[in-house]
Amino acid sequence: MDVSALQKARYAYQPKLPASLSGDVEDIAVRLGSPTEAISDQGDLRLVFKHSYGKPLAVFEKGKNDRINRKLSVGVILSGGQAPGGHNVIAGLFDGLKKGNRDSTLYGFLGGPSGLIENRARKIDADMMDMYRNTGGFDMIGSGRTKIETPEQFASSLETAKKLGLNAVVIIGGDDSNTNAALLAEYFIEKGSDIQVIGCPKTIDGDLKNEYIETSFGFDTACKTYSELIGNIERDANSAKKYWHFIKLMGRAASHIALECALQTQPNVCLISEEVEAKKLSLSQVVDIVADSVVKRAENGENFGVALIPEGLVEFIPEMKKLIEELNDVLAFHAEKFSQIDSFIEQLYFLENTLSDASVAILKDLPADIAKELLAERDPHGNVQVSRIETEKLLIGMVEKKLEVLKKQGAYRGKFSALGHFFGYEGRCAFPSNFDADYCYSLGYSAFALIASGLTGYLSSVRNLTAPASEWTAGGVPLTMMMNMEQRHGTKKPVIKKALVELDGKPFRAFAAVRGEWAQKTCFLFPGAIQYYGPSEVCDQPTKTLILERT
Numbered sequence: 001m002d003v004s005a006l007q008k009a010r011y012a013y014q015p016k017l018p019a020s021l022s023g024d025v026e027d028i029a030v031r032l033g034s035p036t037e038a039i040s041d042q043g044d045l046r047l048v049f050k051h052s053y054g055k056p057l058a059v060f061e062k063g064k065n066d067r068i069n070r071k072l073s074v075g076v077i078l079s080g081g082q083a084p085g086g087h088n089v090i091a092g093l094f095d096g097l098k099k100g101n102r103d104s105t106l107y108g109f110l111g112g113p114s115g116l117i118e119n120r121a122r123k124i125d126a127d128m129m130d131m132y133r134n135t136g137g138f139d140m141i142g143s144g145r146t147k148i149e150t151p152e153q154f155a156s157s158l159e160t161a162k163k164l165g166l167n168a169v170v171i172i173g174g175d176d177s178n179t180n181a182a183l184l185a186e187y188f189i190e191k192g193s194d195i196q197v198i199g200c201p202k203t204i205d206g207d208l209k210n211e212y213i214e215t216s217f218g219f220d221t222a223c224k225t226y227s228e229l230i231g232n233i234e235r236d237a238n239s240a241k242k243y244w245h246f247i248k249l250m251g252r253a254a255s256h257i258a259l260e261c262a263l264q265t266q267p268n269v270c271l272i273s274e275e276v277e278a279k280k281l282s283l284s285q286v287v288d289i290v291a292d293s294v295v296k297r298a299e300n301g302e303n304f305g306v307a308l309i310p311e312g313l314v315e316f317i318p319e320m321k322k323l324i325e326e327l328n329d330v331l332a333f334h335a336e337k338f339s340q341i342d343s344f345i346e347q348l349y350f351l352e353n354t355l356s357d358a359s360v361a362i363l364k365d366l367p368a369d370i371a372k373e374l375l376a377e378r379d380p381h382g383n384v385q386v387s388r389i390e391t392e393k394l395l396i397g398m399v400e401k402k403l404e405v406l407k408k409q410g411a412y413r414g415k416f417s418a419l420g421h422f423f424g425y426e427g428r429c430a431f432p433s434n435f436d437a438d439y440c441y442s443l444g445y446s447a448f449a450l451i452a453s454g455l456t457g458y459l460s461s462v463r464n465l466t467a468p469a470s471e472w473t474a475g476g477v478p479l480t481m482m483m484n485m486e487q488r489h490g491t492k493k494p495v496i497k498k499a500l501v502e503l504d505g506k507p508f509r510a511f512a513a514v515r516g517e518w519a520q521k522t523c524f525l526f527p528g529a530i531q532y533y534g535p536s537e538v539c540d541q542p543t544k545t546l547i548l549e550r551t
């Protein structure tokens with residue numbers, strides 16, 4: 001296989017490990033804390049997780065571990081959207097397993113959780129592993145969004161794990177996939193099996209975080225990749241001085257990516273969905289925020305600019321949120337009937353009789369393309385596929401209309417020419433930054449140590465991430481500790497709580513303190529491409545979000 005010069009050079013990169021995981025594996029001892037509680041709904045969760053609720057926190061430290069050299073057989077799954085560093089989680093797991101006992105085996109389940117359900121797996125050997133070290137993508141074994149949901153799927157997952165003689169399954173995924181990991185761990189115990197389940201926190205969206213998970217992997221690289229592109233566009237905008245660029249950024253629910261990219265590039269506008277929801281802003285009020293910056297900059301003769309739009313925005317505008325919730329219910333309860341209706345007009349007619357009047361009015365008012373996307377099939381976890389909704393185009397159209405009105409009133413005399421962009425898939429498979437390469441390798445190695453220590457129902461956790469890697473700490477957080485009960489498809493379900501942007505958090509406050517100036521003046525910052533080689537202050541810096549949150 002042909003590989004690029006950078007890829008060859010990255011093969012040779014040796015990811016850094018926390019001191020507690022470096023050196024001899026026999027010296028990785030586990031310290032367990034006191035029993036833990038879930039963040040809320042403890043009573044309900046105790047009932048769902050009868051055998052696995054409330055485990056203690058686990059921390060690795062130097063000491064003796066006489067279980068670590070056991071011969072183990074482990075299966076690993078990449079679940080959900082791609083995130084830079086996934087291969088390094090597998091590499092950390094692989095190297096840990098082989099250091100513990102060279103006869104240990106690692107299987108990769110193909111195509112995500114369905115690989116476990118349908119027993120599609122391949123053995124990962126050293127040659128295969130070496131071709132994927134420090135590379136982006138999930139192409140080593142593939143990924144998928146299948147949810148392990150039905151009793152049959154749980155049963156066949158156990159059957160596969162038994163057939164392969166596994167000691168453990170590692171699920172590398174986001175909040176939904178790790179909720180699945182918790183349910184699988186519980187199921188295995190309930191069925192009398194001692195097969196362990198360990199999760200690893202993945203998602204570029206950055207919304208799987210809490211006191212114990214400082215960031216999900218992939219967020220760092222994805223934000224740096226988007227920020228490079230945004231910086232390039234800002235420079236183009238400032239050179240040509242004729243376009244407004246509306247850039248939608250991935251982040252299905254939370255606006256962490258948009259916020260981090262704003263901190264890195266200082267655009268004129270960055271909308272934050274969580275703020276829109278908290279202030280109960282209508283769609284037209286959101287449009288006013290952007291139009292206001294366009295007008296003010298035109299007064300300074302600057303008919304150009306950059307606006308960042310979080311992917312999930314529409315779901316946070318209260319009137320749209322209500323519409324989407326009602327649509328989710330209709331699509332869940334009348335799925336079959338609705339799928340048989342071919343034309344969009346007939347779909348609207350059907351919905352007129354099922355949705356509230358207010359929601360029908362909003363749906364009819366939206367451009368047809370946007371309305372059609374809102375009616376499209378949900379992902380297996382019931383989410384609207386917001387990456388397909390062209391919010392940037394919706395806003396361009398609405399800002400244009402608003403400016404026409406202002407022009408007629410004599411309140412705007414500028415020129416408005418806008419271009420839309422969507423940055424999402426461009427960043428999910430980038431070569432992991434040094435931070436993600438090190439973090440992911442450590443997460444995988446820590447997952448091995450959790451398995452070797454006999455633990456199940458844990459999320460691998462590596463902390464103290466703003467310090468040099470040698471000072472990071474590693475361990476495991478009980479999955480039930482991060483859970484609460486939420487309404488899904490009309491019933492209460494256990495889920496890992498999503499971390500949205502906190503409006504009283506330091507990253508948002510840092511942004512809010514300066515955005516007024518950015519809206520009027522040109523304050524662009526050009527961060528450039530991720531650097532893999534060179535001084536540590538250029539190559540190893542974590543995100544601004546992490547630095548602000550941890551200091």
Ligand code: FBP
Binds near residue numbers: 174202204
């Ligand atoms: P995960 O939550 O699975 O990590 O995926 C995140 C994400 O990249 C979102 O930002 C985006 O909305 C979605 O995946 C796109 O999904 P798909 O890859 O199925 O188009």
